[in-house]
Every structure is written in C-alpha cells, then in structure tokens.
Amino acid sequence: MQEEAEVAQFPRPLSPQASVRDAFGAAVRDLRVRRHLSQADLGSLVFVSKDQIGKIEKAQRWPTAELIADLDRELGAAGLLQAFEPGLRSQRRIAQPPLRRVETTLERAALDWLTTSTGEVRILGSRDDEAVDEEDVAAVVQQLARFRELDHQHGAGRTHQLVSGYVAVDLEHLLTRVPVDEATATKLYATAAGFWELVGYQAIDLGRDDHARDCYLRALELTTAAGDRLYGGYLLAVSSAHLALHGGDVDQALRMARTGLHGTSDIADPTARSAFEAVLARGEARRGDEKAATKALLRAETQLASAAPGNAPAWIGYFTPAYLADEMAHCFHDLGHQVLAQEQAGEALSQIASGHVRRLAIDTALMASSLARAGDPEQACVVGREAVDLAAQTSSARSRHRIDGLRQDLVPYSDLKPVVEFGDYVRFALSD
Structure with a gap:
C-alpha cells in the first residue's frame, strides 16, 4: 500500500x-x-x-x-x-509498418494518376486562421535540402527518426492550413511530396519496403494536389520502379517506368526523361532482355547529353552523368558484361561527391561484385574491403545488402584465404 x-x-x-x-x-x-x-x-x-x-x-x-x-x-x-490529432495521425503512419496491401494498390494509384491528374492545384488545408506564406514554405524547402544531405552522408538509420518527426509535427501542421495563394500552395505541396519521397527512400534503406510504398503513395497524392504532373511521373518511373526492383518484382518495375514515361511524354525535360529511361533499362536488364536494355540506355544517354544546364527541376538535379553511369553499371552487371560494368562503376565513383558515402559504398561493392564475377576474387576482396569501410560509416541497409550480394558472388571461391579473411572482416566491421 x-x-x-x-x-x-x-x-x-x-x-x-x-x-x-x-x-x-x-x-x-x-x-x-x-x-x-x-x-x-x-x-x-x-x-x-x-x-x-x-x-x-x-x-x-x-x-x-x-x-x-x-x-x-x-x-x-x-x-x-x-x-x-493531425500530428498523431502522421506519426502513427510513419512509426508503424502499414498493413500489407494488395499487390494492385500501386498500379491502381498509377492508373488514377495517369487518367485524372489534371495539372491543377487542389487546396488541402482547411484552417484559415493562420495562412501559410512564402516564408513558411522557404523554411520547409531549406529543411528538406538539409535532411537530404544528412541522408546521403549517414544513411537512414541515423536520420530517419529526425526526418519522420519533422514530417509528423511541423509539416503536417502546415498542411492543415490554407496557403496565401496558389503559387504558395503549389510549392508547399510539392515540397511536402519531396519529404514523403525521402521518408519512403529511407524506409527502403531500413529494409521496410511496405512502408516505403505507403510513403510513395502519399507523395503521389501531394504532388497531384500541387498540380505537378512531372514529379508524379518521377515518383512512379524512378521511386516506385526502384522499390519494385529492390523487392525483386521486375514486371512491376517495368510497368511503373513505362507509366511514368507515357504520362509525362509531353512535359518531361531531357534530364527527367533520361532518369526514367535509365530505370526502364534496369528493369529490362534484370529480366535479361539485352536488346531492350541497350535501347533504353542509349535513349537515356542521348537525353542527358541534350539537357541544358540549369533547366531541369531542382529535384532531378542529382541525376548527373555519374548517376547515369551508376545505372549503366548495374545494367551491365545484370547482363553479365563485367568489363563494361567495371568501366561504368569506375566512371560513377570518380564523380560522386565524397560526402555521398552511401552511394560510394554501393558502387564500390558493385565494382567488387563485378570483379568476382569476372574471375578475380582476390581483387574483389581488396575492393570489397573499401566498400565495407564506407558502409561502416553509414547506417544503410541498402549498402549492406549490396555487400551481401558481393559475398554471394564470392561463394565459388570460398576456400581461398583472401575470401575467408574478407568474410571475417565483414563480420567484424559490420557486426552491429
């Protein structure tokens, strides 16, 4: 008592x-x-x-x-x-993995986007006691840029909670308010869509693919409200297609890439179209269609070469020749052309910013895998150690997944001393 x-x-x-x-x-x-x-x-x-x-x-x-x-x-x-209530609802959506959806959910959303996206702005908020102005939106844009850079450097494991908390509290609160004008509404909803895309990308980096799908669907809703048809195409052709590839659903990846390409054929700038074609090529390569993959890669190269500097939307600015080389390296790796894969991986690695540690880890591990498949396990282990050192600086499931792929490629050489020592090194460096 x-x-x-x-x-x-x-x-x-x-x-x-x-x-x-x-x-x-x-x-x-x-x-x-x-x-x-x-x-x-x-x-x-x-x-x-x-x-x-x-x-x-x-x-x-x-x-x-x-x-x-x-x-x-x-x-x-x-x-x-x-x-x-709005913040609680959003935090719950972020914090808890969603119930498993039927497989057609993403296709249904893509079809809705394709047939109903008009390019007109739709106001979402209902609170008009404190309107959202340009200064409010500028702060959100700045925060998104800051979070993206942190994500590049550290991976989702160290930043996801921070990003999710901001989305659940600050961003969702803004979305309940009415913007001062249509231009402000457009920028607010488009930036909010970018935030949800980032949360989805981080969910993949944490191994939560179902949650990532939900985030991409939310981003698609917001970009539709913003009247930004091109970014909607990106969410399908790049974000959702990459998610499908990550989960092993090649057919869905191809459907998403083609839907995004078709739905933006009259508005896509060359950089965006290059990114869309590159993901289409990834899908074709994954299913072994070398002819279709090669055609898509050639279109991607042509489009990116024709892009005028500074004309692309800010959200696709990351897609430089280095990122196209990354996509090409993955294609050639899947098609079995390891010399070409190594050339493109080397091209990508030479241009990726030093602060983008996760991308460096993934592409270095891809280079090592290509060396292993080409019959050079000792050099694969040397390069693989570099990939492990990079992955250890992040908290990224995608980086570690790529290293797991390297270890699978080294299985035929499992009795060699360098391979045994590499396995020990991975267990030691990535033990957490």
Whole structure:
C-alpha cells in the first residue's frame, strides 16, 4: 500500500519533447492533474479503462480521433488536445509498418494518376486562421535540402527518426492550413511530396519496403494536389520502379517506368526523361532482355547529353552523368558484361561527391561484385574491403545488402584465404 501511495504521489516522469505522442500524453496528464481527476475518474468520463488512460499518458497507446475529441471536451482543453490529432495521425503512419496491401494498390494509384491528374492545384488545408506564406514554405524547402544531405552522408538509420518527426509535427501542421495563394500552395505541396519521397527512400534503406510504398503513395497524392504532373511521373518511373526492383518484382518495375514515361511524354525535360529511361533499362536488364536494355540506355544517354544546364527541376538535379553511369553499371552487371560494368562503376565513383558515402559504398561493392564475377576474387576482396569501410560509416541497409550480394558472388571461391579473411572482416566491421 505504501508503494502504491508513493507511485500516486510521484508519477513516472514523462518526456513530452520525444515525439508528438509523448507530448500529447503529457498534456493529458497535466490537464487531468489540474482538475484533480484520477486516471479512473477520467476513464469513466470518456468510457475507457484506467489502464488505457495510463498508457495514453505514457505514450504507449495511440488515441483514436474520437477519444481525442472526448478527452478535449471532458478536460476543458478548448481545442488544445484536438490540435494534436493531425500530428498523431502522421506519426502513427510513419512509426508503424502499414498493413500489407494488395499487390494492385500501386498500379491502381498509377492508373488514377495517369487518367485524372489534371495539372491543377487542389487546396488541402482547411484552417484559415493562420495562412501559410512564402516564408513558411522557404523554411520547409531549406529543411528538406538539409535532411537530404544528412541522408546521403549517414544513411537512414541515423536520420530517419529526425526526418519522420519533422514530417509528423511541423509539416503536417502546415498542411492543415490554407496557403496565401496558389503559387504558395503549389510549392508547399510539392515540397511536402519531396519529404514523403525521402521518408519512403529511407524506409527502403531500413529494409521496410511496405512502408516505403505507403510513403510513395502519399507523395503521389501531394504532388497531384500541387498540380505537378512531372514529379508524379518521377515518383512512379524512378521511386516506385526502384522499390519494385529492390523487392525483386521486375514486371512491376517495368510497368511503373513505362507509366511514368507515357504520362509525362509531353512535359518531361531531357534530364527527367533520361532518369526514367535509365530505370526502364534496369528493369529490362534484370529480366535479361539485352536488346531492350541497350535501347533504353542509349535513349537515356542521348537525353542527358541534350539537357541544358540549369533547366531541369531542382529535384532531378542529382541525376548527373555519374548517376547515369551508376545505372549503366548495374545494367551491365545484370547482363553479365563485367568489363563494361567495371568501366561504368569506375566512371560513377570518380564523380560522386565524397560526402555521398552511401552511394560510394554501393558502387564500390558493385565494382567488387563485378570483379568476382569476372574471375578475380582476390581483387574483389581488396575492393570489397573499401566498400565495407564506407558502409561502416553509414547506417544503410541498402549498402549492406549490396555487400551481401558481393559475398554471394564470392561463394565459388570460398576456400581461398583472401575470401575467408574478407568474410571475417565483414563480420567484424559490420557486426552491429
């Protein structure tokens, strides 16, 4: 009994700064205590158990929208608790892997985009008490650029929570407000789509492909609201197609790439079209169609060579000759042309910025895999160690997946001393 009294007198400290859910729980406890209500008292007012109130306060359970409204009313919060609802909904969507969707979900979204995307802006927010202005959007654009650079350097494992928290709280709050004009709405929704694309890309980097698919679908909704048909095509032809390739669904990757190409044929600038064609080539190479892959690569080269500097949208600015070389290296690797794969991987590695550690790790591991398949396991192990050292600087599942592929390519040489030592080196360097 004495212990129970002490627990009642000194409740467990909360951490409202940790997340939206923690902040909501702390607010509920504060309002409850101010009104001299026990958890059981409050539970009876909103028709839930004492245990559920306790778990909500300690951020151990997600409140429903209906319960949030009931708590707001019974605690006299005057809308304070209900203001948490958009952020809670978004944090839950980010924090929890979604229920498995039927395979046709992405295709259905692609078809909807292809047939209904009009290029007109659709206002999403309903709160007009504090309009979103250019300064608000500029801050979001700056934050997205900062998070992208951190992601390049460190991988998703060290940055995903930071990005997800910003999306769940700051960004979703902005999306509930009405922009001052159509131009501001366009930029806000397009940037928000970019944020969701980044969260999806990071989900792949964490090995959560189903969650990535959900993020890309959300990004597609936002870019459609922005009236940005070209970025919608990118989300299908590049983001979603790469996701399908990562998951081994080559047919879906090809469908996504072709849909994006077809849906933007009249508006795509050469850089974007080159990126779309390169992913199409990846799909064709993965299924072994050398003729189709070669044609797509030639189109990608031609398009990128014709691109005028500074004319492409900012979001495709990363797609330089180095990134095209990366895509070509993967194509040649899959087609069995290892000398060409090594040439293109070397070209990519010579141009990728030193701060883009994850990309350097992936392409270095690809180079090593190509050497192994070409019958040079000793050099493959030498280059492979460089890839491992780079991967160890990041927290990227994609980098480690590529190194796992290298180890598979070295299996035929598993009795060689350099290969045995390389396996030990991988286990030591990437033991976490």
